[in-house]
Amino acid sequence: MASGGRRKWTNLLLVNGTLLILVILWTIPTMGLFISSWRTRLDIQSTGWWTVFPHRTWETVAILDPKELGLDSTAVMEVEGATGTFEQLRAGVEAPNGKRIQWVGNRRIGRIEVQDQVWTVNWDFTTDNYRQVLMGKDFEYKNPDGTVEVIPGDNFVGAILNSIAVAVPATVIPILIAAFAAYGFAWMNFTGRRLLFIMVVAMLVVPLQIALVPLLRDYSKLQINGTFLAIWLAHTGFGLPLAVYLLFNYIRTLPREILESAFIDGASHFTVFVRLILPLSMPALASFAIFQFLWVWNDYLVALIFLGGNPDTQVLTMRLANIVGSRGNDWHLLTAGAFVTMILPLVVFFSLQRYFVRGLLAGSVKG
Amino acid sequence: MAVDQSVKNQDGGFGAGILTWIVRLVIVVAIPVITFLGLYAGFIFLRDSAAPKWLITLVAIIWGVGGVAVLFWVFNWIVELFSDKWRDRLQPFVFVGPAVAILTWYLAFPVVRTFYISLYNRDGPQYGQFVGLANYVTVFTDRLMREAFRNNIFLWILFGVPLTVGFGLVIATLADRSKFERISKAMIFLPMAISFVGASVIWNFIYVVRPIDAPQIGLLNAIVVGLGGTPRSWPAYTAISPWNNLFLVIIVAWLQTGFAMVLFSAALKGIPDEILEAARVDGANEFQVFFRIMVPTIRGTIITVTTTIVIFTLKIFDVVWVMTGGQFGTDVIATQFYRQSFIARNAGYGSAIAIILLIAVIPVMIYNLRQFREQEAF
Numbered sequence: 006m007a008s009g010g011r012r013k014w015t016n017l018l019l020v021n022g023t024l025l026i027l028v029i030l031w032t033i034p035t036m037g038l039f040i041s042s043w044r045t046r047l048d049i050q051s052t053g054w055w056t057v058f059p060h061r062t063w064e065t066v067a068i069l070d071p072k073e074l075g076l077d078s079t080a081v082m083e084v085e086g087a088t089g090t091f092e093q094l095r096a097g098v099e100a101p102n103g104k105r106i107q108w109v110g111n112r113r114i115g116r117i118e119v120q121d122q123v124w125t126v127n128w129d130f131t132t133d134n135y136r137q138v139l140m141g142k143d144f145e146y147k148n149p150d151g152t153v154e155v156i157p158g159d160n161f162v163g164a165i166l167n168s169i170a171v172a173v174p175a176t177v178i179p180i181l182i183a184a185f186a187a188y189g190f191a192w193m194n195f196t197g198r199r200l201l202f203i204m205v206v207a208m209l210v211v212p213l214q215i216a217l218v219p220l221l222r223d224y225s226k227l228q229i230n231g232t233f234l235a236i237w238l239a240h241t242g243f244g245l246p247l248a249v250y251l252l253f254n255y256i257r258t259l260p261r262e263i264l265e266s267a268f269i270d271g272a273s274h275f276t277v278f279v280r281l282i283l284p285l286s287m288p289a290l291a292s293f294a295i296f297q298f299l300w301v302w303n304d305y306l307v308a309l310i311f312l313g314g315n316p317d318t319q320v321l322t323m324r325l326a327n328i329v330g331s332r333g334n335d336w337h338l339l340t341a342g343a344f345v346t347m348i349l350p351l352v353v354f355f356s357l358q359r360y361f362v363r364g365l366l367a368g369s370v371k372g
Numbered sequence: 373m374a375v376d377q378s379v380k381n382q383d384g385g386f387g388a389g390i391l392t393w394i395v396r397l398v399i400v401v402a403i404p405v406i407t408f409l410g411l412y413a414g415f416i417f418l419r420d421s422a423a424p425k426w427l428i429t430l431v432a433i434i435w436g437v438g439g440v441a442v443l444f445w446v447f448n449w450i451v452e453l454f455s456d457k458w459r460d461r462l463q464p465f466v467f468v469g470p471a472v473a474i475l476t477w478y479l480a481f482p483v484v485r486t487f488y489i490s491l492y493n494r495d496g497p498q499y500g501q502f503v504g505l506a507n508y509v510t511v512f513t514d515r516l517m518r519e520a521f522r523n524n525i526f527l528w529i530l531f532g533v534p535l536t537v538g539f540g541l542v543i544a545t546l547a548d549r550s551k552f553e554r555i556s557k558a559m560i561f562l563p564m565a566i567s568f569v570g571a572s573v574i575w576n577f578i579y580v581v582r583p584i585d586a587p588q589i590g591l592l593n594a595i596v597v598g599l600g601g602t603p604r605s606w607p608a609y610t611a612i613s614p615w616n617n618l619f620l621v622i623i624v625a626w627l628q629t630g631f632a633m634v635l636f637s638a639a640l641k642g643i644p645d646e647i648l649e650a651a652r653v654d655g656a657n658e659f660q661v662f663f664r665i666m667v668p669t670i671r672g673t674i675i676t677v678t679t680t681i682v683i684f685t686l687k688i689f690d691v692v693w694v695m696t697g698g699q700f701g702t703d704v705i706a707t708q709f710y711r712q713s714f715i716a717r718n719a720g721y722g723s724a725i726a727i728i729l730l731i732a733v734i735p736v737m738i739y740n741l742r743q744f745r746e747q748e749a750f
Binding site: 016020021023024025027028031032033034035037038041049050051052053054055162163166167169170173174175177178181182183185186188189190193194195198201203204205206207208209210211212213214215216217218219220221223232233234237238239241242243245246249273274275278299302303304305306310322325326329330333336339340342343346347350351353354355358362365366 | 415418419425426428429432433436437440441444445448452461463464465466467468470471472474475476477478479480481482483485486489539542543546547549550551552556558559560561562563564565566567568569570572573574575576577578580587588589590591594626629631634635638658683686687689690693694706709710713714719722723725726727729730733736737740741744
């Protein structure tokens with residue numbers, strides 16, 4: 006019994022320990038970005054983000070003049086009990102008493118620092134990065150060598166609004182169209198019903214790449230390239246098969262009696278759909294809505310092709326990708342910018358996680 | 373609807389009948405026209421207006437969402453003016469029609485058109501030359517394209533998919549036995565909310581490289597230097613080609629594991645506890661329980677998840693495009709497609725690549741259709 010109890014404990018430890026390690030591994034990338042986005046530009050460039058955690062670092066406690074000590078920099082020297090050549094001292098030599106001796110500067114006018122190891126944290130946090138990203142403010146930075154550098158900001162607000170203007174209708178439109186269609190397929194009789202639904206099923210896995218070249222030609226002819234309408238319709242088209250399929254599967258399972266009693270009362274299909282089916286289908290609608298919203302918000306390829314030529318309608322993912330391309334070393338902008346693009350999906354995700362998971366479970370082979 | 377009823381109620385004498393008829397006709401013509409004009413005005417406003425950005429956003433949402441709702445309402449209203457017989461015949465098309473039309477325009481018809489374009493040279497059917505299947509020959513012989521196939525199939529699918537599915541399965545199993553199931557699953561699932569562009573920034577920051585004598589700010593190179601190695605820009609490190617692709621594959625595995633985990637987790641919950649307990653009583657250890665009972669029981673889910681991720685991986689684009697732009701031997705099929713279609717403006721060749729992507733998913737399409745037939749939902 007005792008050994009069984011112990012085995013149970015080791016099992017529990019093994020399970021939770023492995024799980025903890027995996028969770029930490031999965032969280033570290035996002036955490037690094039998040040922490041960095043609050044650090045000053047100079048800190049991001051010069052030290053790793055993990056230095057915000059307590060770590061040991063060398064701190065200078067005394068400065069000595071090599072000339073006063075009468076040291077010969079061409080030979081092996083001894084300072085405070087530490088011995089080494091000039092090169093070794095430049096890199097730092099540890100003395101027996103735990104202190105580190107380091108030669109700073111060149112041979113002739115250098116100095117010797119006696120350093121002590123201390124625990125420290127880099128907690129110089131700032132909101133400048135976010136202000137720069139959200140307000141497009143230019144910031145003046147003083148470099149360590151005293152020069153002043155002006156770093157232009159990057160305004161994300163326009164892109165945020167564009168992303169909202171793209172994502173909200175591109176979520177609601179396909180749901181509305183798909184819900185009507187799902188109702189039609191589930192409750193109405195018409196010729197070609199089966200054949201049309203087979204088309205919906207067949208389209209489930211068609212890669213959207215197939216449509217991009219012909220659609221771009223249509224859009225050029227219709228002169229709607231770079232407009233919101235163009236990208237709403239594109240996302241509607243690519244999201245429809247899954248939407249119709251999911252909503253059909255849901256609406257079909259609703260009890261038939263509800264509808265029949267409504268028809269007896271003289272209600273039309275339209276009334277039944279709006280008054281009964283839509284409210285009853287809310288769980289399925291919500292599942293797909295979250296799925297589609299995250300898909301559209303995070304989409305890059307479709308936006309790149311249909312909005313690419315128009316800077317006025319540029320969405321967040323494009324804006325961020327542009328900065329990666331043009332200012333890939335401005336990590337203070339990239340970290341804050343990336344986080345700005347994630348805020349809304351993360352809020353949606355955490356508040357509606359249950360619906361999202363349900364949507365995934367219902368089937369998620371998407372073209 | 374209210375208008376419809378009031379019009380019907382006015383059916384009185386003969387003269388009143390004609391009047392009603394005229395009024396009805398005017399309304400029938402006027403309402404759609406007004407609707408279309410209103411929607412068109414909205415479109416023009418959105419395209420050309422110099423109004424403040426927030427106002428444009430607001431109008432866009434109202435116009436887009438409201439416009440579709442109004443269109444449905446108007447079409448239905450017109451159909452309900454017909455006699456009962458015609459109404460019953462036409463109404464299904466008001467409901468199903470828009471979806472079918474959009475599907476045809478956006479997916480079904482483009483399949484044919486793209487195939488047609490792929491038979492022509494770079495200028496397309498209108499100005500170009502018919503070249504038959506020459507583009508397809510090029511697809512399979514071109515060096516860059518071969519490299520893309522190699523990366524996509526060998527590295528992305530053969531390494532990336534098992535990595536994702538494996539981690540998803542392990543995490544789902546572990547979480548199922550832990551008290552911290554909810555929180556740990558949420559943390560693993562979280563990257564699913566992040567865009568590939570965002571994920572690229574996150575991982576770029578992990579791969580960032582600094583000169584060897586400067587402190588590393590990228591986590592990976594900090595570890596490498598800490599272990600005495602040389603810092604490198606790993607995804608761009610062609611000396612280890614093609615294995616540098618794996619640094620991109622990891623990003624997608626990191627993002628997609630949550631998806632696999634959620635589906636596996638739900639499937640594992642469906643296994644009756646008695647079966648697992650019985651096996652344990654019979655002396656099976658946890659590994660045997662996992663491989664002999666759990667894995668075979670949820671085989672269906674494993675196949676579904678694997679298929680979904682394979683299809684997804686086949687079309688991978690964003691990560692490669694943002695991280696390396698397909699340089700350093702990291703091209704994949706979708707980046708080649710994008711470059712040929714929209715940068716090199718070689719419509720015929722780009723379309724041929726798209727058709728190859730489509731052919732690759734046809735087995736899944738057939739499987740889906742067969743499943744659908746077996747369900748006999750109709």
